[in-house]
Amino acid sequence: MxxxxxxxxxxxxxxxxxxxxxxxxxxxxxxxxxxxxxxxxxxxxxxxxxxxxxxxxxxxxxxxxxxxxxxxxxxxxxxxxxxxxxxxxxxxxxxxxxxxxxxxxxxxxxxxxxxxxxxxxxxxxxxxxxxxxxxxxxxxxxxxxxxxxxxxxxxxxxxxxxxxxxxxxxxxxxxxxxxxxxxxxxxxxxxxxxxxxxxxxxxxxxxxxxxxxxxxxxxxxxxxxxxxxxxxxxxxxxxxxxxxxxxxxxxxxxxxxxxxxxxxxxxxMLEPTIKKRSDNFVRFHAAAQKHEDRYYPLKADHIERLSNFAMPLVAKSPKILADTVKRFEDAGVEVRPIITGDITTHPFWTKELPKADCPNSRIIHSQGFYFANNPDLTDAEVQLMCGLL
Ligand SMILES: Cc1ncc(COP(=O)(O)O)c(C=O)c1O
Structure with a gap:
């Protein structure tokens, strides 16, 4: 790896x-x-x-x-x-x-x-x-x-x-x-x-x-x-x-x-850092928008100032997710699922409660991923990740 x-x-x-x-x-x-x-x-x-x-x-x-x-x-x-x-x-x-x-x-x-x-x-x-x-x-x-x-x-x-x-x-x-x-x-x-x-x-x-x-x-x-x-x-x-x-x-x-x-x-120092991350987010978001065949469009224009620390996207199929994860990992970029995905599918939940009917969250669970949006990213790194999308 x-x-x-x-x-x-x-x-x-x-x-x-x-x-x-x-x-x-x-x-x-x-x-x-x-x-x-x-x-x-x-x-x-x-x-x-x-x-x-x-x-x-x-x-x-x-x-x-x-x-x-x-x-x-x-x-x-x-x-x-x-x-x-x-x-x-x-x-x-x-x-x-x-x-x-x-x-x-x-x-x-x-x-x-x-x-x-x-x-x-x-x-x-x-x-x-x-x-x-x-x-x-x-x-x-x-x-x-x-x-x-x-x-x-x-x-x-x-x-x-x-x-x-x-x-x-x-x-x-x-x-x-x-x-x-x-x-x-x-x-x-x-x-x-x-x-x-x-x-x-x-x-x-x-x-x-x-x-x-x-x-x-x-x-x-x-x-x-x-x-x-x-x-x-x-x-x-x-x-x-x-x-x-x-x-x-x-x-x-x-x-x-x-x-x-x-x-x-x-x-x-929080506000200047949020600004850096917001600027990165704008670039990631614009790059993702060019690939709406691959990722569900992400809506952010209803939010006045979005304070994001990891860039999430949901792929349109499990195959697109697998290919994207491979591209990112081959380039040495860490990727993870979007936090819990559907919480009701986790073992601690199903031990006590039935899975819930949450169709969107199920897609986020099986096809979502996120990658870094930290204030230390260089311009070249942001560009690289945009390119990987
Ligand atoms: C939404 C949410 N709630 C609670 C927590 C728990 O925070 P902590 O790791 O400080 O215990 C996290 C951790 O990442 C989180 O993402």
């Missing part, structure tokens, strides 16, 4: 060498490495970036998904046995916490043209759902404002797994701001890397406080004095025993000051 020359991701950080130097210095000199003021500074800066009032930093995007669902259960806004709509094209740890916490996932098909759920596809299944935990796939979205309107009309909670779409703006609003809460991932290769890391964002104060308890053992240490007072009075807990009183079902989903430091340091 030809050695990989263009991997999906090349560097761990923005401004790699300098960021590593600053990280080394931070680790050498910082008196504290467990969660503290660096994490708080990153959370505050992220609120400003994301235009949300609360951001809670956790250890990964998966932890963010788990913590968010647990918080909604603790608040009684979701109950065991409730049905939750999920995108059929998603990530395993979007759906797994839904199942692990006793909820029933209902897979909603995604559009072939943008890989995401639409209001029309959701409408067929919305009756009986308590929540929709949508995944915004690879910087794209469908008509998410229509989904939000539909959810509102039906009294369904809308949550966004925005782990793949930090920075995409749709109809004047950032993805991640269309529902009650959203989750983000800072894993290497995503838009912004803290090595591992994740965030939960919401404007709902009650939910934010519950997320803070779920993040750390179910105690009240991270709440405001006022909130602590109310809880302690309600449960008859004195200030001494409050140090080790556990009010809610929780985990330890905290991360370290290293993540906070890295996130805060790199956040100002």
């Amino acid at each position: 030809t050695p990989i020359k263009i991997p999906l991701m090349r560097s761990t950080f923005f401004d790699e060498a300098r960021t590593r130097e600053r990280l080394a210095e931070f680790v050498k000199t910082s008196p504290r490495l467990s969660m503290g003021e660096q994490c708080a500074a990153f959370e505050k800066a992220f609120c400003a970036y994301q235009e949300r009032s609360t951001s809670v930093l956790v250890s990964s995007g998966s932890a963010a998904n788990l913590g968010l669902i647990q918080a909604l259960l603790n608040l009684g806004r979701l109950k065991k046995g409730d049905k939750v709509g999920v995108s059929a094209v998603t990530w395993a740890t979007n759906v797994m916490p839904v199942m692990q916490l006793g909820l029933i996932p209902v897979a909603i098909d995604c559009g072939l043209e943008h890989l995401n759920m639409t209001a029309a596809l959701l409408e067929k299944h919305i009756d009986g759902l308590k929540a929709v935990f949508i995944t915004n796939v690879l910087g794209f979205c469908g008509d998410i404002e229509g989904i939000a309107t539909l959810c509102k009309k039906k009294g369904v909670i809308l949550l966004e797994d925005n782990c793949e779409s930090l920075g995409t703006r749709y109809k004047g609003k950032l993805l991640g701001n269309f529902g009650l809460a959203s989750t983000f991932s800072f894993f290497v290769g995503h838009h912004l890397s803290t090595i591992e890391g994740g965030m939960i964002c919401t404007d709902d104060r009650e939910l934010a406080s519950m997320v803070l308890m779920v993040r750390a053992h179910g105690w009240d240490r991270n709440l405001t004095t006022e909130e602590q007072k109310t809880l302690r009075t309600k449960h008859g807990v004195d200030d001494f025993h409050a140090r080790y009183t556990f009010y809610e079902s929780a985990y330890n989903l905290r991360t370290t000051e290293i993540s906070g430091f890295l996130g805060y340091l790199q956040l100002p």
